[in-house]
């Protein structure tokens with residue numbers, strides 16, 4: 001484990017890359033709280049979309065999903081997405097994970113989610129939990 005020393009004036013983003021259920025969210029939230037940063041769990045984008053479009057055939061309707069993603073490029077939507085996923089019942093959370101995994105197989109959908117992440121994190125002071133296999137490097 002290694003770390004960096006931050007001065008009060010430095011504005012950076014912190015990325016935490018690790019496997020599913022390894023503790024990214026738990027650790028990320030603690031760090032964000034300590035530094036007064038905002039935590040972003042990239043998985044919520046996949047879960048939110050997976051659940052919202054669960055009844056759609058992803059392959060034929062993916063332009064609808066891409067359009068929806070383009071409308072989400074605003075940081076203000078982050079709270080809405082987080083709240084939606086936080087309020088999932090256990091069953092909904094489980095289902096959203098299954099649907100998220102299907103969405104994550106689509107390059108265009110991953111690109112669109114990565115583009116939102118780039119947009120949001122142009123502003124600094126975010127802690128981002130992600131999986132390196134699907135999330136491109138943040139600027």
Ligand SMILES: Nc1ncnc2c1ncn2[C@@H]1O[C@H](COP(=O)(O)OP(=O)(O)OP(=O)(O)O)[C@@H](O)[C@H]1O
Nearest residue numbers: 018019020021022023024025026027028041043129
């Ligand atoms: N240090 C720890 N010891 C034991 N359990 C932990 C620890 N950290 C996290 N957990 C538990 O492990 C589970 C997964 O943790 P968390 O959601 O933080 O991981 P994650 O990597 O963000 O998962 P995901 O990839 O699904 O988003 C949670 O139930 C959490 O309470």
Ligand SMILES: Nc1ccn([C@@H]2O[C@H](COP(=O)(O)O)[C@@H](O)[C@H]2O)c(=O)n1
Nearest residue numbers: 042043044046100101104130131134135
């Ligand atoms: N950067 C990411 C994050 C998530 N996924 C996919 O979404 C599923 C749900 O994510 P959780 O982190 O909430 O478990 C995950 O199992 C992946 O299929 C992804 O592809 N890339």
